[in-house]
Amino acid sequence: MRAGSLRIFRIAGIDVYVHVSWLVIFGLLTWSLAVGYYPSLLPGLTAAQAWTLGAISSILLFASVLVHELAHSLVARTRGMQAASITLFLFGGISTLTGDAPRASTEFLIAIVGPLASFAIGAACFLLAAAVGDPRAAALFGYLALVNVLLGGFNLIPGFPLDGGRVLRAVVWQLTGSMRRGLEVAVGAGQLVGYGFMVWGVLQVLQGSAFNGIWIAVIGWFLQGAGAAQLRQVRSEERLTGVSVRDVMRPDTSAIEPNASVEDLVERYLVPGNRRAVPVVAGDRLVGMVTLGDIQAIAPQARVSTRVVDVMGGRSGVTTVGPETPLASALEAMLAGDFEQLPVLEDGRLIGVLSRADIIRQIQLREALHLK
Ligand SMILES: [Zn+2]
Incomplete structure (x- = not known):
């Protein structure tokens, strides 16, 4: 809503x-x-x-x-x-x-x-x-x-x-x-x-x-x-009963620094990786997620001078899931917060990203195969 x-x-x-x-x-x-x-x-x-x-x-x-x-x-x-x-x-x-x-x-x-x-x-x-x-x-x-x-x-x-x-x-x-x-x-x-x-x-x-x-x-x-x-x-x-985040997440640990430019984000992460969101990590601490939605309002010529930290979401606290979190709970957290992606942390370390699209694909796969 x-x-x-x-x-x-x-x-x-x-x-x-x-x-x-x-x-x-x-x-x-x-x-x-x-x-x-x-x-x-x-x-x-x-x-x-x-x-x-x-x-x-x-x-x-x-x-x-x-x-x-x-x-x-x-x-x-x-x-x-x-x-x-x-x-x-x-x-x-x-x-x-x-x-x-x-x-x-x-x-x-x-x-x-x-x-x-x-x-x-x-x-x-x-x-x-x-x-x-x-x-x-x-x-x-x-x-x-x-x-x-x-x-x-x-x-x-x-x-x-x-x-x-x-x-x-x-x-x-x-x-x-x-x-x-x-x-x-x-x-x-x-x-x-x-x-x-x-x-x-x-x-x-x-x-x-x-x-x-x-x-x-x-x-x-x-x-x-x-x-x-x-x-x-x-x-x-x-x-999704019995399916956990680990089964569906993408084990991609690449992350961008908060002070990197939006230009960098687009040219080095989003386009080559075919991604819509990238975790933002300072040192080894996750500080946010930057998504396509966050940068869409920025004019292309302003991307060089805009820092990721100034546009990323989750600056007041990031919602994360663990690899053993049941997928249904992760989906619920996504729907409640209106997130398209959630970073997956294990012992405080980023180990991957879970996207809503991946969960939907998993549901469709299970429907097609009549699993459960
Ligand atoms: Zn009522």
């Missing part, structure tokens, strides 16, 4: 990103509240007041979604998982958690706490709406109470990847002892719900509610697609 997202701040050690699609929704929502919802609720409202209420509501809805996602992330963290980032996008948010929940009960807790947070916010806003005297403030809190209850309720629909689907996965996992079985059931339910939304959306369009209908159908399309990708990933990872 990192592509097309802007990092806006960091909270409790978790990076918060906003997907560009969210900015569009922010505008649409503010507009529809300012010209439709609030003026019909409060007839005496001036345009300036309506737009202010609309914008405040959108910002507070954004904060509500953030609290919902933080609840997932913080509970996951107390259960020993890592919570790296939260991305707020078109339909709400996604918490990027690494490390699979070790037990069904943990999975259940992490999933349920998000909707519970939304319901709690909804209840608090409902009480505030009843308590405040100003009708505009009451309308604002009333709106927030409504959307938070809807947000919690929508997320409880029992189809993966929604929270309710995760709850379903945890329940089936608990009953059958198989996490994959749980996921299959939850993804199946999610696809059913997704198709249901698509049919509902089309019916709405036919009945003349084009905007709502398209909106519902898009959500359905997203739901039926998202779970399938997750299931593919789990099945791919299963094919």
Whole structure:
């Protein structure tokens, strides 16, 4: 989810990103509240007041979604998982958690706490709406109470990847002892719900509610697609059982110095080696990875005067794997950090590079040979 997202701040050690699609929704929502919802609720409202209420509501809805996602992330963290980032996008948010929940009960807790947070916010806003005297403030809190209850309720629909689907996965996992079985059931339910939304959306369009209908159908399309990708990933990872990083990595120990020029990197490492990334080593210490992506923005004539250390990624800490790391875990680390390559270290020494392309080739090979 990192592509097309802007990092806006960091909270409790978790990076918060906003997907560009969210900015569009922010505008649409503010507009529809300012010209439709609030003026019909409060007839005496001036345009300036309506737009202010609309914008405040959108910002507070954004904060509500953030609290919902933080609840997932913080509970996951107390259960020993890592919570790296939260991305707020078109339909709400996604918490990027690494490390699979070790037990069904943990999975259940992490999933349920998000909707519970939304319901709690909804209840608090409902009480505030009843308590405040100003009708505009009451309308604002009333709106927030409504959307938070809807947000919690929508997320409880029992189809993966929604929270309710995760709850379903945890329940089936608990009953059958198989996490994959749980996921299959939850993804199946999610696809059913997704198709249901698509049919509902089309019916709405036919009945003349084009905007709502398209909106519902898009959500359905997203739901039926998202779970399938997750299931593919789990099945791919299963094919990697028993395979470790050493089996797939390239035992290439060539590395570049931090002070070398980008020109050197291109002419002596990337092109002759047919590589997309090179580890950066100072003395015998790995200090980063420099990738094609890092240097693409540099004009060819500026390559001579640009040092590798100034463009390489991982300056605040490099993610590495060991030769005995299970390949499935390495893949997960790559997906979580959006890395294309990881350096492989043994006793602190660079012994090779593992690329996502190599892992994918291994999965395809195993599929073709019907291994596992
Ligand atoms: Zn959630």
